[in-house]
Amino acid sequence: MIIRSKSKKKIVMSFLNLSAHQDINTLSTNDIIDNANISRGTFYNHFKNKIGIVNFMEESISESLDEEFENVDKEYSNFFYILTENVFPIVYEDREYIKVLYKFYEPQLFEFLQTHYEKFLIPYFEHYDEKELGIPKYFTLTFFFRVILDAIMAWISQPIPIAPSEFKKIFYKLINNSMTEICGIVIRE
Template identity: 25%
Template sequence: MDRRIQKTRESIFSAFSSLLAHKRYSKITVQDIIDEANIGRSTFYSHFETKDDLLKALCSDIFDHIFSEDLISESTHDFSYTSNDLKSKITHILYHLKDSKRDIKGILSCESRELFLSVIKTYLEQLFNGYITNDSLNEIPKEYVVNHMAGSFVETIKWWMHNDMAQSPEELSRYFFAVISPPLSHKSNISIHI
């Protein structure tokens, strides 16, 4: 993407996140976003058709990077040296959510939180789907297990946000796997590559 276009998008995202932090989503107008970002109306509409499109783009922007296949070294964390095991991926996701705390908190406090949670759950289902082996499900539908894990992780994120992200990503990842691992590995013989 052209550097000017990227800078404008980031400016719009930042303005939108700032507004979400102190104003209800339904009360935010496109004009509010334009004023906060200090851009023209035509500039906004050349990037987004509506504020709902902006919200979806903000979610996708966050998640496309978070759920990237390659774990790279970043300013707050470095998972480039790890294997792509599920625990590393989950901890990596938690670091990104923490780095995007202001945006995430704004989104979770607005009326469109269900859209955000639905988008992240879809990404999580794709992630978990790759780590559960079909041959060990022992008559439990894989879709059920994937849905359960993704739903549990979404609830974990909500709990973490509610507690102002007091736990480190590593600690929260440990909580999550301590809760899902015993039933998966001891009771149902479901194989998951952690």
């Protein structure tokens, strides 16, 4: 995420630094202002409150991701290529912002991401047969989306995440294999 304004960047970085050590629900605007070493007026020139910072981070990250997803072809055949080659590096670069959003706003962030990006998975479920599997399509789609998101979050939440090029290999193995194959167990009903 590129933040052009120096004072805005100081505010966001202050928020991130403080949220690494403190629950953001207990974090005050004054804490952010003091930590950023800026005036109240400077803070309020950029944000109304700390939720404004969160919204800014969410929108900025989404903007970067949207630019990459614009390159997905109309048949969606290159979705996973765009995801692993173009989006993973952005996620890796912005991981500190994303971790804060995920940690404190997980339900809202998941809903936001699902609303924006689920459309890229829907074509993969065109031939899905609810009757054959006995699982509603909406549930399977949500589950699959959640698996992808949780794999990404598990990756960037590591103390020292591996490079996107290495995670891509792990991601494809996870997505292309069932949990029973990965764990080497058979789970019976």
